[in-house]
Amino acid sequence: MMRDLDYFFKARSVAVIGASTRPGKVGHEILRSLVEGEYKGRVYPVNPRAEEILGVKAYPSVLDIPDTVDLAVIVTPSKVAPRVVEECGRKGVKAIVIVSGGFKEVGREGAEIERRVVEIARSYGMRVIGPNCIGIFDSRTRLDTFFQSRERMVRPPPGPIAFLTQSGTFGCTLLEWAAEDGIGISKFVSYGNRSDVDEADLIEYLGEDPETKVIAIYTESVSDGRKLLKAARNVLPKKPIVILKAGRTEEGSRAALSHTGWLAGSYKVFSAAMRQVGVIEASDMEELYGISKALSMQPSACGPNVAMVTNGAGPCVMAADEISITPLKLAEYSEKTYEGLKRELPPYAQIGNPVDLTGSATSTDYEVALRHLGRDPNVDIIMPFFVFQDTPLDEGIIRVVSDAKRYGKPIVAVAAGGPYTRRQSRRLEREGIPVFQSPRLAVRAALALYLYGSRFICRGKKVNNN
Template identity: 40%
Template structure:
């Protein structure tokens, strides 16, 4: 049994702080439990009252003569740790602390929460909260509203879990207005013990839940979260939609590398969600737009959408939105065109979008909707209706669920307006057809469904972690030597390349010159043309210091460049420590991309890929994934950048070697996973050649840092 199941499905509840005083949280909570018709036994706990709301009360939890599954705690913060300890002695399965005044206020509140956590560790009792709204379970065998929310939602197939209690009350109100029901509705507050991963573990196998919605401010354990989310989405096929606040937060530290500067905390969450099959949404409003579609309609088999409308303008708006959000306008078959031609007026548009004209009756709508959805080239439909004097609004609404019974394809409505179309919208919502006031929202919801279906279609693909034969022990030894007793060390390119060679990255020939006398021997090894670069811990940007020379072809040019680079470096920073000049063969021309990695303090190594040069400097066209990653993740990283078409070949240029890029990303993932001391690194650029010709590392940089606690 899941350890939190008895507190989500309790047979008995003690309400510590239950009250007869109207307006108090204790009054609202026990009133909600009674009004919802809780099927178990209630035990109000009050130090003085003999009964609360007509139910026999007990002075303490330990005075209750029977077993208790859940203790709902609604008392002052100072009293809570003692009550949790008392509940543990009573062998209560779990506590839900609605009381506030803990970690969220700091100081003494944080100390009180730490005491609760100590009791959890010592006794094993589970605790939800503190500082939460409570929990609702609409299953008819429990009918539990253990919260102080004003509304008990109707029963449905959606679970909602939220870190914010205040948000929950608004969500319940919106859901009631949109005829959306819930299986479970959970506010978990400060996460002193039970967190989002625990709830997802339970909801994964909950037969009442087909769709999970979440509002998150943080994730406690990134890898555990990803594991259970993958099980929910890829194995169980349950959609998981998440609103994650804090998009605008920057990374916690200033970063010296491109990767570090681009990888704010939000990039980490984007990577986690994508790799877990989660749909990230922008707002609560959008969350419910998607939830209506996901919970009421079948998933589309593809991205080919048909649009049926009685007005040209909204049809064009829907078309633009569909294309913008990655949908394709379905190409209707000849037989469908023939049906439309026979049944629609001459002025109607028979192509997609199908315009049935403003005077369309419900019969005309039905013919068009049925013909279009029966077309094997169509994966789903958006039906638009603008209220005109001759429009049969309710009768047209009645058509959509009737047609839906005969097809296994999603139908989304866009009955545009609020007043004139209200009767039709009400009918649609009551009969399982989501409606959107404007067609752009319908197109976006359909697109979200398509994305989930596409991700679901990959569930049977192999998800093994690739393991390349590498010199792991040698790299570990190099890192120990270079880091020594320092907390941080920036490896210059020559040393960074040594690590990359151990992991079999494609490298250029190179030589570190510490004295001009070494030039002639180096030229024998590294054949011109060559590039020469200053090597100095004190000069971060080599070009700014005049520390780079390219295209050197003769011994004389190389000697002259050596002297100039040293002089420029001393002029740029007189006290700079100069370790030498790095001479490397000049790579032939190709497409420049960047690979990188940084270390998220909570979730570990995060890998980056993007186009190099101006694209990373200005456009920031990059993708991220957590390491270690699957082969499919590496491929999606490459295909996920906006500039992917450049790699496919444009204006007569051949397609680039995508396989070579993917292998380098996977080697990077393995390198940073194997060695937690790698805090940041850039391979910039990685020069990619035409398909089948590979790629080569042209520049690299690695920052080592001692892992926390070592």
């Protein structure tokens, strides 16, 4: 059986109302995404002044389509939206995405149109995403409602992260990051003015979605805090939720208001509530994506003690700074670990935290270090740093790091540079080891693994916090 939100992602037929004959126009590009992409469902342009668009027969109204319509994508001006939505209702449409702007975000008149549209939709039992958004993407059915052409925006492969975003712009960014890294996305929703379907509905829905391992959210405002917290509480034991809240200040809040018609509200209250239920907060898009990536790839951490190993210690100094302002700690190794490292590593290695293998390090040196750190009960999280540019470091390193997964501890890696470094980083990520350019980001990701783990996963298990 289809649940109501299923009709957005698994629609068997889609009408594009306001489809345009002119390339570059929003109503043309959305149709093109559906017709020329990998979506296998039936697609119907609606335009009273066109016979056909992109080789597909067009209809004057949704009512004229000789087929059931699961999903309607509306691109018409806001003024005609109530009439169009009414027709959708009469047609038996199940779900509506309104891409057009000109609603609540432009002021009172638009807000009134938006209110009427939702009222009409609800009277027919239809759900609405938007308006003022880029809509949805499902990585399995390949259904998307984007006016961003494939030449300009790469669609990601199926993957473990679901992304909900009030901003379509950040939506585009994260979709492309997940595509380029090969990490992938399960489901994506840009909800703009959030007139009907909200984060809470989507969190509950994604909580049941077997393809989604982590839920990442960008939001500027909250419509119904209590509902959001309830949904989060229900879903968090099953999968982590990471949230980035913008509009934290008066200035940001004002910008948010004209963006999606919502006042941002007190950030302090929001942040405290998130912490209380166990939602992980991110402070920018890089963090939102990076934390989600780590949570989707690595096991949780049951203690705060981080061990660093490196062939170039500058980034470890920054990581140590960052660790010291979080609940994480720099691990203090057992005697046995110290002795083992001393015995097996070459004399140039500096044995501390970090274990500094220096620029002369080989993959064998890393193997020794990872083995001792992996087996040390005082170590909860392993953070290997790499200067892949250093020529003594041989190609065996990928296997060595991948093999260290056997110790069952989360591994979060750091490496930054040009094409070769990126290639090596991708190879590590294909082995399930997340790699960060920035030590700060890696520490935040490690922290998230610890926060989620200690709260929801490790209860009863030993939690190192000595």
